[in-house]
């Protein structure tokens with residue numbers, strides 16, 4: 232990398248992201264019921280995973296107890312020079328029974344939002360990040376069309392209470408991943424492997440986004456609304472026409488399909504970027520470090536991803552990007568190189584306005600449980616003690632300096 236200063240546009244948002252179920256603890260939703268089910272436990276036992284990680288690894292339980300410790304966590308984010316924080320609201324807490332809203336829980340999230348703002352963190356609030364109230368699960372979750380109306384009613388209530396405080400709303404997190412994992416791969420509840428249900432759920436999620444958009448715009452016209460879409464960079468060698476064609480098809484199917492459906496009802500595009508997938512007949516010649524989850528670490532992929540999103544002509548926010556790295560060996564390098572790519576994309580005309588690292592702190596990584604460590608802040612799950620990882624401090628220098636200075640370059 233060049234040794235010069237790289238400055239980001241004035242007002243760029245710097246921060247990190249979390250999701251309610253992964254950090255709060257004490258949930259009662261479709262996931263908490265599923266994770267302890269005898270069938271799932273037997274499966275984990277059979278595959279040797281309980282022996283390897285222990286049963287507790289797979290039960291979200293108290294998570295990081297962010298529900299009670301959010302003030303401390305937000306204070307730590309502030310000390311890291313962040314000026315934005317992405318987090319989600321837990322629908323099952325706010326509407327535990329159909330039409331019964333829990334005022335106490337609304338007050339809780341109002342407290343979270345106000346604390347964030349007092350700490351100088353602009354909230355990016357996700358309305359739905361994977362987990363469902365039990366009554367929604369019982370009516371068939373997103374397969375049932377009436378869940379769209381229920382979601383719109385929930386959003387209306389949320390915006391009536393939190394709306395005056397919120398500028399950025401993210402309606403749905405990674406619809407592509409959720410639908411694929413839950414309805415095609417059978418990895419997440421309700422564990423179906425049904426292409427018809429998969430397409431139906433995707434369609435309903437797109438309609439739900441549009442319905443939420445209409446509700447929010449009506450109640451809070453000045454707020455900005457988008458989704459967090461999982462965007463993958465598919466690639467092949469330039470002389471490999473079949474691999475290249477496969478990359479184009481994969482891109483249309485995974486990256487473009489959902490966004491095309493909702494872009495006209497989005498004020499910005501939120502992008503979660505983790506993967507670079509090789510579609511070539513000839514193997515990739517480059518070698519990449521691996522994360523603890525064996526994900527290839529290729530931060531340069533952010534550039535083509537952002538350049539492809541330019542066509543929507545909307546502001547773009549990187550709403551997630553990160554890696555499981557318990558030893559913190561690669562994170563500082565990974566963030567810096569990703570930001571180099573973001574900066575290059577801005578220089579090439581992509582209107583990128585913020586970067587939110589996944590995650591602020593270690594958390595419950597869904598089916599993998601607690602062992603993957605995604606946090607800028609480490610969490611000791613015995614004591615709940617939080618500590619900054621060195622990469623958090625390297626990122627802090629970038630946030631504070633609104634860019635990458637030679638001084639903020641630490642070894643990766």
Ligand code: IFM
Pocket residue numbers: 250253405503551589596597
């Ligand atoms: O932990 C998840 C998050 O919930 C959604 N995006 C990807 C992250 C890492 O797998």
